[in-house]
Amino acid sequence: MSTAPAALELDDLWVHYGSVPAVRSVALTVAKGEIVGLIGPNGAGKSTTLHAITGLVRPRSGDIRLDGTSIVGRKPEAIARAGIALVPEGRRIFAELTVEENLRLGLVGRGGRDGAEQDRRWVEELFPVVREFRSRHAGVLSGGQQQQLAIARALVAGPSALLLDEPSLGLAPTVVDVVFDALLKIRERGVTVLLVEQRAQRTVALADRTYVMANGELRMTLTPADAGDTERIVAAYLSS
Amino acid sequence: MIHVQNLIDAVGLGAVYALVAVGIGLVFGVLRLINFAYGQLIMVAAYALAFTDSWPDAASVGIAVLVAVGASLLMERIVFRPLRTADPSTMLIATFALAYLLENGALLQYSYRQQGIDSDPIGTLARLNQAITIGSLNIRWVSIVAIGTGIVSLGGLALLLNRTTIGLQMRAASMDFRTARLLGVRADSVITAAVAVAGVLAAVAAVITSISAQSVTQRTGFDVTIAVLVGVVAGGIDRLVSATLGGFAIGFATSLVSAELPSSGGTPFTSNVYMPSVIYLAVIVALLLRPDGLFARTSRGAVERV
Numbered sequence: 001m002s003t004a005p006a007a008l009e010l011d012d013l014w015v016h017y018g019s020v021p022a023v024r025s026v027a028l029t030v031a032k033g034e035i036v037g038l039i040g041p042n043g044a045g046k047s048t049t050l051h052a053i054t055g056l057v058r059p060r061s062g063d064i065r066l067d068g069t070s071i072v073g074r075k076p077e078a079i080a081r082a083g084i085a086l087v088p089e090g091r092r093i094f095a096e097l098t099v100e101e102n103l104r105l106g107l108v109g110r111g112g113r114d115g116a117e118q119d120r121r122w123v124e125e126l127f128p129v130v131r132e133f134r135s136r137h138a139g140v141l142s143g144g145q146q147q148q149l150a151i152a153r154a155l156v157a158g159p160s161a162l163l164l165d166e167p168s169l170g171l172a173p174t175v176v177d178v179v180f181d182a183l184l185k186i187r188e189r190g191v192t193v194l195l196v197e198q199r200a201q202r203t204v205a206l207a208d209r210t211y212v213m214a215n216g217e218l219r220m221t222l223t224p225a226d227a228g229d230t231e232r233i234v235a236a237y238l239s240s
Numbered sequence: 241m242i243h244v245q246n247l248i249d250a251v252g253l254g255a256v257y258a259l260v261a262v263g264i265g266l267v268f269g270v271l272r273l274i275n276f277a278y279g280q281l282i283m284v285a286a287y288a289l290a291f292t293d294s295w296p297d298a299a300s301v302g303i304a305v306l307v308a309v310g311a312s313l314l315m316e317r318i319v320f321r322p323l324r325t326a327d328p329s330t331m332l333i334a335t336f337a338l339a340y341l342l343e344n345g346a347l348l349q350y351s352y353r354q355q356g357i358d359s360d361p362i363g364t365l366a367r368l369n370q371a372i373t374i375g376s377l378n379i380r381w382v383s384i385v386a387i388g389t390g391i392v393s394l395g396g397l398a399l400l401l402n403r404t405t406i407g408l409q410m411r412a413a414s415m416d417f418r419t420a421r422l423l424g425v426r427a428d429s430v431i432t433a434a435v436a437v438a439g440v441l442a443a444v445a446a447v448i449t450s451i452s453a454q455s456v457t458q459r460t461g462f463d464v465t466i467a468v469l470v471g472v473v474a475g476g477i478d479r480l481v482s483a484t485l486g487g488f489a490i491g492f493a494t495s496l497v498s499a500e501l502p503s504s505g506g507t508p509f510t511s512n513v514y515m516p517s518v519i520y521l522a523v524i525v526a527l528l529l530r531p532d533g534l535f536a537r538t539s540r541g542a543v544e545r546v
Contacts, residue, residue, distance in 0.1 A: 077425055077426045080423055080424035092416060092419040108405070108424040
């Protein structure tokens with residue numbers, strides 16, 4: 001556990017779809033500059049947790065705090081401007097807009113935060129592809145390039161917390177390496193990362209700690225030391 | 241030469257229809273709502289024009305624009321916003337209700353006024369119906385004004401959408417509203433912008449159609465909107481460009497066909513009495529052949545590769 005101040009805190013979070021609880025009493029803390037992983041089978045409630053944080057669904061009870069301030073009940077755009085950026089599942093880049101226009105939309109979320117120039121330069125160093133293909137339509141990029149654009153678009157907002165929903169889904173192994181390497185550099189910059197993934201072993205190896213989620217609950221916590229111990233991870237999956 | 245004149249008139253009507261199509265398409269883009277009451281927005285602006293017919297023309301037109309934008313924003317605030325998360329069919333029915341409410345409200349005021357009055361003149365603007373003679377051509381001023389305003393309005397809108405931040409946000413919101421909001425795009429801002437621009441376009445359409453008709457009634461704007469809605473769907477409502485082309489096409493075809501064909505006798509293809517039937521038959525055929533719209537792109541998005 002890090003002693004750095006908590007950037008993102010979930011406190012006894014409950015989210016329901018109708019009468020069915022999708023997230024049950026989830027409590028987790030991501031300290032500033034930490035990478036926290038969230039793994040688990042489909043339907044475990046991982047994406048729903050991210051949707052609650054970003055304001056797309058409203059929790060029934062519990063609290064979500066960013067740098068100590070509750071953000072529950074705010075609109076998605078207000079939460080984005082407060083400093084939470086999401087790389088959504090399936091990338092969700094604007095295929096008919098250019099790479100440059102996609103990045104300009106990312107800048108909208110900065111709100112009043114300064115340092116746009118520096119963040120932009122850093123993002124272009126991190127993902128040179130977004131500079132190289134600046135004037136192309138995002139739709140003609142490869143899947144891996146689109147994923148890099150999606151992360152770049154989230155980062156130009158200069159967020160304090162970056163949430164990623166299965167960024168490696170459908171990517172070739174070499175591109176997965178690019179994405180995971182980038183996450184380390186993003187942490188170095190002091191951005192807090194909450195990573196939802198299906199690639200359990202890689203996530204456990206990368207993250208400061210990884211929660212295993214099943215049936216809406218956090219079942220166990222894994223550290224990088226557990227990364228080689230895939231059996232235990234699999235067992236955690238199966239016990240759900 | 242009569243054919244050239246008819247052609248110019250047809251381009252003029254097409255331009256007006258194109259503006260109405262853009263007004264409907266912009267709001268559809270951000271709200272996924274087909275605003276059936278758009279015609280009544282045109283009507284409200286036309287009445288603003290008629291009720292100020294003793295004012296200087298420019299002031300009268302200015303008031304019409306202000307009234308249309310105000311009415312459009314009010315419509316959004318009072319009806320669309322509370323229903324934003326409702327089922328699309330609920331929204332559609334609400335706009336039907338709004339349309340009939342406004343139309344019948346306008347009809348009602350005639351029963352309180354002097355007997356025999358059932359329309360309002362538009363004052364000196366009506367002189368734009370006079371023709372200008374160029375060589376052997378007689379072109380009505382209103383056609384020239386329609387084409388000119390059409391070009392200026394569409395050009396201005398293209399600049400707004402392509403060169404400004406709010407324009408980029410509007411385009412993004414019409415492609416994927418949820419993702420746009422997750423990036424910090426304020427839903428209320430883009431919707432307000434779209435609705436306000438739609439109001440301006442309604443006013444422009446109101447001015448030109450009122451000049452053409454020389455007076456305003458509770459039906460002003462109604463037929464235009466119905467025809468444009470058909471054109472927009474036939475052209476492809478998913479994209480502003482195809483919707484605009486659809487609107488233009490239906491206006492152009494309506495004007496040209498009715499001018500070129502005699503008004504009595506003959507068969508469906510030789511008399512303009514049958515014109516609406518022939519045009520809507522063409523629309524049905526077009527939609528059967530290209531369900532996404534005549535001007536829609538055949539492939540949707542790009543193929544995803546790893």
